[in-house]
């Protein structure tokens with residue numbers, strides 16, 4: 001892990017004072033600009049000592065920002081409850097003496113380059129006019145990725161405790177004629193559904209108060225298209241934001257009487273009052289912003305680039321293609337079952353076997369979701385041979401080995417619950433409701449943090465051949481309370497739980513820097529950049545049905561790169577939706593992410609297995625483009641056309657892979673037209689269809705210029721429901737004649 005990622009890591013409560021340093025650009029009584037920029041993005045503040053810090057610009061890069069300091073167009077950069085600023089405040093506290101007002105004034109700022117010369121950190125120091133409260137706004141600018149991340153440090157120098165009531169990570173002000181908000185909503189097995197709405201006057205909030213597993217219903221991420229009421233992949237100004245926080249969050253969008261939009265983003269303050277003791281500093285979660293004038297596609301690509309380089313635990317290790325045991329065996333397996341699955345996975349060319357839930361618990365065997373959670377000893381009835389023998393079996397067949405844990409949770413029917421009733425999240429005196437027959441463990445308690453670390457550590461000791469851990473979390477926090485926290489500090493639970501989670505992950509990563517870890521939370525309940533600082537990938541949804549997946553993967557791709565998106569082929573009829581889709585369609589969908597399978601291969605016939613083997617083999621040949629390349633979405637899976645495509649282009653534009661899908665029958669006479677943006681217009685590309693026995697389209701094997709493919713496009717005749725096509729494009733030396741589509745062929749190139 002590189003140094004910069006480390007800087008993003010601990011959201012610790014820091015003791016000591018916020019350092020003050022001599023201002024580098026401000027002169028007494030003189031308003032100057034503080035210019036934070038990347039290659040194509042500027043964030044400009046105006047500052048004068050003793051005055052309110054104002055934000056004057058966020059958007060395309062501007063070169064001489066100095067006039068903005070005197071233009072008077074800025075608005076308070078970090079609004080507090082003061083004076084005539086009646087917007088929702090970013091910071092609202094009750095001071096030690098009961099004073100509910102805060103008037104932050106600029107003190108100084110400093111900038112420094114970090115690590116690799118691509119990253120600059122600017123710290124702006126403010127303090128209250130009357131009370132000994134300091135705030136430091138930290139901005140980290142990533143030049144090439146055009147991303148600026150930000151958080152606040154709130155330091156209490158008062159004589160008594162300060163109550164933090166609202167404590168957002170950032171307040172971003174924008175001024176445009178229209179604001180089109182795009183965000184994700186959903187539920188278990190229906191995550192990442194996309195919704196667009198024009199913001200009107202007043203406030204709209206996107207939030208979670210579920211404590212744990214916070215991203216099923218809402219994502220802490222958004223796109224804002226400016227001055228337009230339609231979403232566009234290629235054109236227009238788009239701002240993207242994403243919060244790196246695994247706990248409760250809130251994004252508040254407020255359009256005021258001057259048509260100005262203020263976006264507040266941070267940990268959800270609802271019910272989370274935080275007592276900041278004298279001398280303590282509170283650090284807010286990190287908020288990530290980017291800007292593009294190339295539509296939503298440009299904003300997503302910026303985020304993907306940033307994520308792969310700085311935001312995800314690491315991008316040097318690709319998670320291998322895998323077979324997961326869950327939907328193929330559930331709780332019902334023994335060594336023979338697993339060995340058979342491993343043999344079949346190896347025969348299909350998969351690279352890892354993951355043993356999911358069900359391998360542990362003896363007094364209360366884990367034979368269903370009703371018992372055993374918390375008792376992390378190998379179940380000797382199911383697996384007398386132990387985990388090492390399965391891991392060794394997999395390794396002997398050339399497969400890596402992964403195993404499932406859910407260390408934050410406990411079944412009432414478990415030895416752990418019998419031993420440690422005080423570790424369960426519940427308000428003393430109230431009942432803790434069960435969800436999936438389980439309770440949540442209290443990660444605010446250091447003893448529980450030790451336990452969770454030990455679960456991971458001891459699981460890793462079960463075999464030296466464990467390469468991957470699937471970390472699950474299958475419930476939210478309800479009736480929250482902690483036997484560990486003092487009565488007056490119960491509202492800290494919501495913040496301290498997540499801090500405790502990160503503390504454990506810090507320890508795990510210090511001891512196990514190389515093991516691959518997936519963040520799963522009943523599917524996509526932990527898809528966010530706070531968790532991704534420690535995890536290599538996420539499980540996007542328990543719904544593996546390929547038609548549903550089109551929308552789930554599309555929504556996820558707005559903010560997260562394909563390299564973190566686990567995508568599995570499962571059996572038909574699908575266990576969640578009951579739908580039946582062709583194996584090719586399922587494979588073609590899963591190949592657009594990190595490919596895996598989640599079924600009993602014995603239930604596939606020989607032809608299916610042979611087909612899967614070929615598709616997996618092709619995937620290995622082009623996955624680098626999917627996982628590390630630039631994504632160009634072509635249309636959306638919501639389009640009336642019923643067809644949708646995604647194109648991944650390698651960074652050097654020498655190779656690309658195009659996935660095309662028909663999601664809905666729309667008449668045989670209609671054929672979709674996909675314009676392949678993102679290729680090099682001057683380069684000639686040879687097109688080859690993959691995942692088929694024989695080429696189906698007239699253009700297959702032909703060579704076409706990037707400009708032709710972008711402007712005239714490609715028209716594969718995908719008109720039947722679940723038709724799909726995967727095409728590899730490779731730079732060819734010279735242009736070959738364009739082949740016309742044979743009469744009656746399925747397709748042509750127009």
Ligand code: DGJ
Pocket residue numbers: 326356357404472474520521522523539541542
């Ligand atoms: C929920 C996960 O999302 C599934 O993939 C599976 O691991 C089950 N939990 C196991 O209980």
